[in-house]
Amino acid sequence: MKLSLSWEVQRITTKFEFKIARSAESYYDVVIVKISDGEHTGYGEAAPNKRYHDSKDLVLQYLESMTADITALSVEDSQVRQAALEALFPDSYALQASLDMAFWDLYGKRLDKPLHDIFGAGTDLPVSSYTIGISELDMIPVKLEEATPYPILKIKLGTPNDQAIMDTIRKHTDKVIRVDANEGWKTVDEAKRHIEWLAGENVEFIEQPMPADQLDDIAKLHDWSPLPVVADENSVRPEDVPALAGVYHGINIKLMKCGGLTNARKMIALAQKYGMDLMMGCMVESSVGISAAAQLGGFMRWLDLDGNVLIANDPYVGVGNEAGKLILGNEPGMGVRPR
Ligand SMILES: [Mg+2]
Known part of the structure:
Protein backbone atom coordinates (compact mmCIF):
# COMPACT_ATOMS: atom_id res chain seq x y z
CA MET A 1 0.00 0.00 0.00
CA LYS A 2 1.43 3.35 -0.99
CA LEU A 3 1.84 5.80 1.87
CA SER A 4 1.18 9.53 1.82
CA LEU A 5 2.63 12.16 4.12
CA SER A 6 1.17 15.49 5.20
CA TRP A 7 1.91 17.92 8.00
CA GLU A 8 0.66 21.07 9.72
CA VAL A 9 2.26 23.65 12.01
CA GLN A 10 0.37 24.30 15.24
CA ARG A 11 1.22 27.21 17.53
CA ILE A 12 0.55 26.00 21.06
CA THR A 13 0.26 28.65 23.74
CA THR A 14 1.26 28.00 27.34
CA LYS A 15 -1.09 29.04 30.14
CA PHE A 16 1.88 30.80 31.74
CA GLU A 17 5.20 31.90 30.32
CA PHE A 18 7.32 28.75 30.63
CA LYS A 19 10.63 29.72 32.16
CA ILE A 20 13.50 27.39 32.99
CA ALA A 21 17.16 28.03 33.80
CA ARG A 22 18.09 28.77 30.17
CA SER A 23 14.96 30.07 28.41
CA ALA A 24 11.50 31.64 28.65
CA GLU A 25 8.68 31.10 26.16
CA SER A 26 4.94 31.75 25.98
CA TYR A 27 4.26 29.75 22.81
CA TYR A 28 5.84 26.95 20.82
CA ASP A 29 5.40 25.95 17.18
CA VAL A 30 5.05 22.20 16.83
CA VAL A 31 4.71 20.22 13.62
CA ILE A 32 2.04 17.51 13.41
CA VAL A 33 2.83 14.85 10.80
CA LYS A 34 0.33 12.39 9.36
CA ILE A 35 1.19 9.22 7.48
CA SER A 36 -1.72 7.54 5.71
CA ASP A 37 -2.10 4.31 3.78
CA GLY A 38 -5.51 5.33 2.45
CA GLU A 39 -7.34 3.38 5.15
CA HIS A 40 -5.61 4.40 8.39
CA THR A 41 -3.72 7.56 9.40
CA GLY A 42 -0.89 7.63 11.92
CA TYR A 43 -0.18 10.86 13.82
CA GLY A 44 3.11 12.15 15.13
CA GLU A 45 4.41 15.38 16.65
CA ALA A 46 7.71 17.23 16.40
CA ALA A 47 8.29 19.70 19.25
CA PRO A 48 11.81 20.88 18.31
CA ASN A 49 14.01 22.04 21.17
CA LYS A 50 16.74 24.65 20.88
CA ARG A 51 18.82 22.88 23.52
CA TYR A 52 19.34 20.11 20.97
CA HIS A 53 19.91 22.56 18.04
CA ASP A 54 16.59 21.59 16.53
CA SER A 55 14.03 23.95 14.98
CA LYS A 56 10.65 24.08 13.28
CA ASP A 57 12.30 25.42 10.13
CA LEU A 58 14.67 22.47 9.96
CA VAL A 59 11.77 20.04 10.44
CA LEU A 60 9.74 21.70 7.66
CA GLN A 61 12.69 21.89 5.30
CA TYR A 62 13.29 18.15 5.69
CA LEU A 63 9.60 17.26 5.31
CA GLU A 64 9.35 19.27 2.10
CA SER A 65 12.55 18.00 0.51
CA MET A 66 12.48 14.33 1.63
CA THR A 67 8.79 13.35 1.34
CA ALA A 68 9.50 10.44 -1.02
CA ASP A 69 12.22 9.04 1.28
CA ILE A 70 9.82 9.13 4.22
CA THR A 71 6.90 7.41 2.48
CA ALA A 72 9.26 4.64 1.31
CA LEU A 73 10.03 3.61 4.93
CA SER A 74 8.77 0.39 6.50
CA VAL A 75 5.66 0.40 8.68
CA GLU A 76 6.48 -3.03 10.15
CA ASP A 77 10.24 -3.01 10.74
CA SER A 78 10.85 -0.30 13.33
CA GLN A 79 14.58 -1.01 13.74
CA VAL A 80 15.37 -0.66 10.04
CA ARG A 81 13.13 2.39 9.86
CA GLN A 82 14.79 4.06 12.84
CA ALA A 83 18.25 3.53 11.34
CA ALA A 84 17.00 5.15 8.14
CA LEU A 85 15.44 8.09 10.01
CA GLU A 86 18.74 8.72 11.80
CA ALA A 87 20.66 8.60 8.52
CA LEU A 88 18.20 10.90 6.75
CA PHE A 89 17.69 13.43 9.58
CA PRO A 90 20.76 13.20 11.83
CA ASP A 91 20.30 16.70 13.29
CA SER A 92 16.54 16.72 13.93
CA TYR A 93 15.65 14.44 16.81
CA ALA A 94 12.13 15.90 16.93
CA LEU A 95 11.48 15.01 13.30
CA GLN A 96 12.77 11.48 13.89
CA ALA A 97 10.40 11.24 16.86
CA SER A 98 7.37 12.55 14.98
CA LEU A 99 7.81 10.14 12.08
CA ASP A 100 8.56 7.15 14.30
CA MET A 101 5.40 7.94 16.30
CA ALA A 102 3.27 8.28 13.17
CA PHE A 103 4.53 4.95 11.81
CA TRP A 104 3.85 3.23 15.16
CA ASP A 105 0.37 4.79 15.33
CA LEU A 106 -0.37 3.54 11.82
CA TYR A 107 1.00 0.09 12.70
CA GLY A 108 -1.22 -0.13 15.79
CA LYS A 109 -4.27 0.93 13.80
CA ARG A 110 -3.59 -1.72 11.18
CA LEU A 111 -3.40 -4.36 13.93
CA ASP A 112 -6.41 -2.76 15.68
CA LYS A 113 -4.42 -2.70 18.95
CA PRO A 114 -3.31 0.08 21.30
CA LEU A 115 0.47 0.57 21.37
CA HIS A 116 0.61 0.12 25.17
MG1 LIG B 1 14.56 18.27 32.80
Whole structure:
Protein backbone atom coordinates (compact mmCIF):
# COMPACT_ATOMS: atom_id res chain seq x y z
CA MET A 1 0.00 0.00 0.00
CA LYS A 2 1.43 3.35 -0.99
CA LEU A 3 1.84 5.80 1.87
CA SER A 4 1.18 9.53 1.82
CA LEU A 5 2.63 12.16 4.12
CA SER A 6 1.17 15.49 5.20
CA TRP A 7 1.91 17.92 8.00
CA GLU A 8 0.66 21.07 9.72
CA VAL A 9 2.26 23.65 12.01
CA GLN A 10 0.37 24.30 15.24
CA ARG A 11 1.22 27.21 17.53
CA ILE A 12 0.55 26.00 21.06
CA THR A 13 0.26 28.65 23.74
CA THR A 14 1.26 28.00 27.34
CA LYS A 15 -1.09 29.04 30.14
CA PHE A 16 1.88 30.80 31.74
CA GLU A 17 5.20 31.90 30.32
CA PHE A 18 7.32 28.75 30.63
CA LYS A 19 10.63 29.72 32.16
CA ILE A 20 13.50 27.39 32.99
CA ALA A 21 17.16 28.03 33.80
CA ARG A 22 18.09 28.77 30.17
CA SER A 23 14.96 30.07 28.41
CA ALA A 24 11.50 31.64 28.65
CA GLU A 25 8.68 31.10 26.16
CA SER A 26 4.94 31.75 25.98
CA TYR A 27 4.26 29.75 22.81
CA TYR A 28 5.84 26.95 20.82
CA ASP A 29 5.40 25.95 17.18
CA VAL A 30 5.05 22.20 16.83
CA VAL A 31 4.71 20.22 13.62
CA ILE A 32 2.04 17.51 13.41
CA VAL A 33 2.83 14.85 10.80
CA LYS A 34 0.33 12.39 9.36
CA ILE A 35 1.19 9.22 7.48
CA SER A 36 -1.72 7.54 5.71
CA ASP A 37 -2.10 4.31 3.78
CA GLY A 38 -5.51 5.33 2.45
CA GLU A 39 -7.34 3.38 5.15
CA HIS A 40 -5.61 4.40 8.39
CA THR A 41 -3.72 7.56 9.40
CA GLY A 42 -0.89 7.63 11.92
CA TYR A 43 -0.18 10.86 13.82
CA GLY A 44 3.11 12.15 15.13
CA GLU A 45 4.41 15.38 16.65
CA ALA A 46 7.71 17.23 16.40
CA ALA A 47 8.29 19.70 19.25
CA PRO A 48 11.81 20.88 18.31
CA ASN A 49 14.01 22.04 21.17
CA LYS A 50 16.74 24.65 20.88
CA ARG A 51 18.82 22.88 23.52
CA TYR A 52 19.34 20.11 20.97
CA HIS A 53 19.91 22.56 18.04
CA ASP A 54 16.59 21.59 16.53
CA SER A 55 14.03 23.95 14.98
CA LYS A 56 10.65 24.08 13.28
CA ASP A 57 12.30 25.42 10.13
CA LEU A 58 14.67 22.47 9.96
CA VAL A 59 11.77 20.04 10.44
CA LEU A 60 9.74 21.70 7.66
CA GLN A 61 12.69 21.89 5.30
CA TYR A 62 13.29 18.15 5.69
CA LEU A 63 9.60 17.26 5.31
CA GLU A 64 9.35 19.27 2.10
CA SER A 65 12.55 18.00 0.51
CA MET A 66 12.48 14.33 1.63
CA THR A 67 8.79 13.35 1.34
CA ALA A 68 9.50 10.44 -1.02
CA ASP A 69 12.22 9.04 1.28
CA ILE A 70 9.82 9.13 4.22
CA THR A 71 6.90 7.41 2.48
CA ALA A 72 9.26 4.64 1.31
CA LEU A 73 10.03 3.61 4.93
CA SER A 74 8.77 0.39 6.50
CA VAL A 75 5.66 0.40 8.68
CA GLU A 76 6.48 -3.03 10.15
CA ASP A 77 10.24 -3.01 10.74
CA SER A 78 10.85 -0.30 13.33
CA GLN A 79 14.58 -1.01 13.74
CA VAL A 80 15.37 -0.66 10.04
CA ARG A 81 13.13 2.39 9.86
CA GLN A 82 14.79 4.06 12.84
CA ALA A 83 18.25 3.53 11.34
CA ALA A 84 17.00 5.15 8.14
CA LEU A 85 15.44 8.09 10.01
CA GLU A 86 18.74 8.72 11.80
CA ALA A 87 20.66 8.60 8.52
CA LEU A 88 18.20 10.90 6.75
CA PHE A 89 17.69 13.43 9.58
CA PRO A 90 20.76 13.20 11.83
CA ASP A 91 20.30 16.70 13.29
CA SER A 92 16.54 16.72 13.93
CA TYR A 93 15.65 14.44 16.81
CA ALA A 94 12.13 15.90 16.93
CA LEU A 95 11.48 15.01 13.30
CA GLN A 96 12.77 11.48 13.89
CA ALA A 97 10.40 11.24 16.86
CA SER A 98 7.37 12.55 14.98
CA LEU A 99 7.81 10.14 12.08
CA ASP A 100 8.56 7.15 14.30
CA MET A 101 5.40 7.94 16.30
CA ALA A 102 3.27 8.28 13.17
CA PHE A 103 4.53 4.95 11.81
CA TRP A 104 3.85 3.23 15.16
CA ASP A 105 0.37 4.79 15.33
CA LEU A 106 -0.37 3.54 11.82
CA TYR A 107 1.00 0.09 12.70
CA GLY A 108 -1.22 -0.13 15.79
CA LYS A 109 -4.27 0.93 13.80
CA ARG A 110 -3.59 -1.72 11.18
CA LEU A 111 -3.40 -4.36 13.93
CA ASP A 112 -6.41 -2.76 15.68
CA LYS A 113 -4.42 -2.70 18.95
CA PRO A 114 -3.31 0.08 21.30
CA LEU A 115 0.47 0.57 21.37
CA HIS A 116 0.61 0.12 25.17
CA ASP A 117 -0.70 -3.37 24.50
CA ILE A 118 1.76 -4.08 21.68
CA PHE A 119 4.64 -2.80 23.89
CA GLY A 120 3.44 -4.77 26.94
CA ALA A 121 3.46 -1.60 29.07
CA GLY A 122 -0.17 -1.76 30.20
CA THR A 123 -2.39 1.06 31.39
CA ASP A 124 -1.41 1.28 35.07
CA LEU A 125 0.70 4.43 35.09
CA PRO A 126 2.35 6.27 38.00
CA VAL A 127 0.93 9.71 38.79
CA SER A 128 2.51 12.43 36.65
CA SER A 129 3.93 15.61 38.09
CA TYR A 130 2.79 19.10 37.11
CA THR A 131 5.53 21.59 36.27
CA ILE A 132 5.91 25.04 37.77
CA GLY A 133 8.42 27.10 35.79
CA ILE A 134 10.71 29.66 37.37
CA SER A 135 8.55 32.57 38.47
CA GLU A 136 8.65 35.99 39.87
CA LEU A 137 7.92 35.25 43.51
CA ASP A 138 4.55 37.01 43.43
CA MET A 139 3.42 34.70 40.59
CA ILE A 140 4.07 31.54 42.57
CA PRO A 141 0.75 31.52 44.48
CA VAL A 142 -1.12 31.96 41.18
CA LYS A 143 0.72 29.01 39.65
CA LEU A 144 0.17 26.88 42.74
CA GLU A 145 -3.52 27.68 42.54
CA GLU A 146 -3.56 26.45 38.94
CA ALA A 147 -1.78 23.27 40.11
CA THR A 148 -4.33 22.57 42.86
CA PRO A 149 -5.62 19.27 41.39
CA TYR A 150 -2.12 17.83 40.97
CA PRO A 151 -0.58 15.99 43.95
CA ILE A 152 3.02 16.07 42.70
CA LEU A 153 4.77 19.23 41.57
CA LYS A 154 7.90 19.59 39.50
CA ILE A 155 9.79 22.78 40.22
CA LYS A 156 12.40 24.32 37.99
CA LEU A 157 15.35 25.58 40.03
CA GLY A 158 18.99 26.19 39.16
CA THR A 159 18.67 29.94 39.59
CA PRO A 160 20.28 32.47 41.94
CA ASN A 161 16.86 32.62 43.61
CA ASP A 162 16.38 28.93 44.49
CA GLN A 163 16.02 29.37 48.23
CA ALA A 164 13.40 32.12 47.92
CA ILE A 165 11.41 30.19 45.30
CA MET A 166 11.33 27.06 47.45
CA ASP A 167 10.53 29.00 50.63
CA THR A 168 7.63 30.74 48.89
CA ILE A 169 6.25 27.44 47.61
CA ARG A 170 6.55 25.82 51.03
CA LYS A 171 4.54 28.65 52.58
CA HIS A 172 1.61 27.52 50.41
CA THR A 173 1.89 23.75 50.05
CA ASP A 174 3.53 20.63 51.50
CA LYS A 175 2.99 18.54 48.32
CA VAL A 176 5.73 16.21 47.09
CA ILE A 177 8.12 18.17 44.89
CA ARG A 178 10.51 17.00 42.19
CA VAL A 179 13.30 19.45 41.49
CA ASP A 180 14.78 20.04 38.04
CA ALA A 181 17.92 22.19 38.13
CA ASN A 182 18.33 22.09 34.32
CA GLU A 183 22.16 22.13 34.64
CA GLY A 184 21.95 25.25 36.81
CA TRP A 185 24.37 24.37 39.64
CA LYS A 186 27.92 24.74 38.45
CA THR A 187 30.14 23.13 41.10
CA VAL A 188 29.96 19.94 43.17
CA ASP A 189 29.87 22.04 46.36
CA GLU A 190 26.98 24.14 45.08
CA ALA A 191 25.05 21.04 44.00
CA LYS A 192 25.67 19.30 47.34
CA ARG A 193 24.58 22.36 49.31
CA HIS A 194 21.30 22.50 47.38
CA ILE A 195 20.60 18.77 47.48
CA GLU A 196 21.30 18.52 51.20
CA TRP A 197 18.87 21.34 51.89
CA LEU A 198 16.20 20.03 49.48
CA ALA A 199 16.34 16.55 51.04
CA GLY A 200 14.66 18.09 54.08
CA GLU A 201 11.93 19.77 52.00
CA ASN A 202 9.85 16.71 50.97
CA VAL A 203 11.64 16.55 47.60
CA GLU A 204 11.49 13.22 45.75
CA PHE A 205 14.46 13.50 43.39
CA ILE A 206 16.81 15.93 41.68
CA GLU A 207 16.95 16.15 37.92
CA GLN A 208 20.12 17.20 36.06
CA PRO A 209 21.80 19.13 38.89
CA MET A 210 24.84 20.18 36.88
CA PRO A 211 25.90 20.84 33.26
CA ALA A 212 25.83 17.74 31.05
CA ASP A 213 29.53 18.15 30.20
CA GLN A 214 30.49 17.77 33.90
CA LEU A 215 29.78 14.06 34.17
CA ASP A 216 32.81 13.43 36.39
CA ASP A 217 31.52 16.00 38.87
CA ILE A 218 27.99 14.59 38.80
CA ALA A 219 29.43 11.12 39.51
CA LYS A 220 30.67 12.52 42.85
CA LEU A 221 27.03 12.98 43.90
CA HIS A 222 26.01 9.36 43.21
CA ASP A 223 27.04 7.60 46.43
CA TRP A 224 26.73 10.71 48.57
CA SER A 225 23.29 12.01 47.57
CA PRO A 226 20.38 11.58 50.01
CA LEU A 227 18.02 11.93 47.00
CA PRO A 228 17.99 10.04 43.68
CA VAL A 229 19.72 12.01 40.93
CA VAL A 230 18.14 11.68 37.48
CA ALA A 231 19.75 12.46 34.10
CA ASP A 232 17.90 14.55 31.57
CA GLU A 233 20.25 16.67 29.43
CA ASN A 234 22.75 13.79 29.85
CA SER A 235 20.26 11.15 28.78
CA VAL A 236 19.51 12.02 25.18
CA ARG A 237 20.01 8.95 22.99
CA PRO A 238 20.23 5.19 23.66
CA GLU A 239 24.01 5.30 23.22
CA ASP A 240 24.27 7.76 26.16
CA VAL A 241 22.86 5.33 28.71
CA PRO A 242 25.79 2.97 29.49
CA ALA A 243 28.04 5.88 30.57
CA LEU A 244 25.38 7.04 33.06
CA ALA A 245 25.43 3.85 35.15
CA GLY A 246 27.10 4.63 38.46
CA VAL A 247 26.73 8.38 37.77
CA TYR A 248 22.96 8.78 37.94
CA HIS A 249 20.30 6.76 39.75
CA GLY A 250 17.82 7.15 36.92
CA ILE A 251 17.26 8.50 33.43
CA ASN A 252 14.60 10.79 32.04
CA ILE A 253 13.54 9.61 28.58
CA LYS A 254 11.89 12.10 26.23
CA LEU A 255 10.71 11.17 22.76
CA MET A 256 11.81 14.54 21.35
CA LYS A 257 15.40 13.86 22.44
CA CYS A 258 15.77 10.16 21.79
CA GLY A 259 14.08 10.08 18.39
CA GLY A 260 10.80 8.33 19.19
CA LEU A 261 9.22 5.22 20.62
CA THR A 262 11.65 2.79 19.00
CA ASN A 263 14.66 4.41 20.67
CA ALA A 264 12.75 4.98 23.93
CA ARG A 265 12.21 1.22 24.13
CA LYS A 266 15.96 0.73 23.63
CA MET A 267 16.68 3.16 26.47
CA ILE A 268 14.22 1.34 28.73
CA ALA A 269 15.97 -1.99 28.06
CA LEU A 270 19.39 -0.42 28.72
CA ALA A 271 18.34 1.26 31.97
CA GLN A 272 16.84 -2.02 33.17
CA LYS A 273 20.08 -3.81 32.29
CA TYR A 274 22.12 -1.30 34.33
CA GLY A 275 19.66 -1.21 37.23
CA MET A 276 18.68 2.43 36.77
CA ASP A 277 15.27 3.94 37.49
CA LEU A 278 13.08 5.12 34.64
CA MET A 279 11.33 8.42 34.15
CA MET A 280 9.42 9.63 31.10
CA GLY A 281 9.37 13.37 30.46
CA CYS A 282 8.31 15.68 27.68
CA MET A 283 8.69 19.10 26.14
CA VAL A 284 5.74 21.47 25.91
CA GLU A 285 3.74 19.33 23.49
CA SER A 286 0.20 18.73 22.36
CA SER A 287 -1.76 15.57 23.18
CA VAL A 288 -0.20 13.83 20.17
CA GLY A 289 3.30 13.68 21.68
CA ILE A 290 2.05 13.12 25.22
CA SER A 291 -0.23 10.27 24.16
CA ALA A 292 2.71 8.63 22.36
CA ALA A 293 4.93 8.83 25.45
CA ALA A 294 2.13 7.54 27.67
CA GLN A 295 2.10 4.27 25.70
CA LEU A 296 5.37 3.42 27.52
CA GLY A 297 4.30 4.93 30.85
CA GLY A 298 3.62 1.56 32.43
CA PHE A 299 7.39 0.86 32.46
CA MET A 300 8.23 4.05 34.41
CA ARG A 301 8.87 4.71 38.07
CA TRP A 302 8.25 8.43 37.56
CA LEU A 303 6.16 10.27 34.99
CA ASP A 304 6.42 13.90 34.01
CA LEU A 305 3.96 14.01 31.13
CA ASP A 306 2.26 17.35 31.64
CA GLY A 307 3.14 19.09 28.35
CA ASN A 308 -0.45 19.01 27.11
CA VAL A 309 -1.99 20.29 30.34
CA LEU A 310 0.42 23.27 30.41
CA ILE A 311 -1.06 24.59 27.16
CA ALA A 312 -4.27 26.53 26.63
CA ASN A 313 -5.14 25.46 23.07
CA ASP A 314 -4.37 21.77 22.62
CA PRO A 315 -5.36 20.99 19.01
CA TYR A 316 -5.65 17.23 19.68
CA VAL A 317 -7.40 14.90 22.13
CA GLY A 318 -5.74 11.77 23.45
CA VAL A 319 -4.62 10.43 26.80
CA GLY A 320 -6.65 11.87 29.69
CA ASN A 321 -5.15 13.54 32.76
CA GLU A 322 -7.22 13.37 35.94
CA ALA A 323 -5.30 15.08 38.74
CA GLY A 324 -2.02 13.79 37.33
CA LYS A 325 -3.28 10.26 36.72
CA LEU A 326 -2.96 9.54 33.01
CA ILE A 327 -5.91 7.68 31.56
CA LEU A 328 -5.13 5.52 28.53
CA GLY A 329 -7.96 4.19 26.44
CA ASN A 330 -8.12 1.09 24.30
CA GLU A 331 -8.30 2.79 20.93
CA PRO A 332 -5.84 1.36 18.40
CA GLY A 333 -2.45 3.02 17.99
CA MET A 334 -1.97 6.07 20.25
CA GLY A 335 -5.66 6.90 20.51
CA VAL A 336 -5.37 10.52 19.32
CA ARG A 337 -7.68 12.57 17.12
CA PRO A 338 -8.07 16.25 16.20
CA ARG A 339 -10.05 18.15 18.82
MG1 LIG B 1 14.56 18.27 32.80
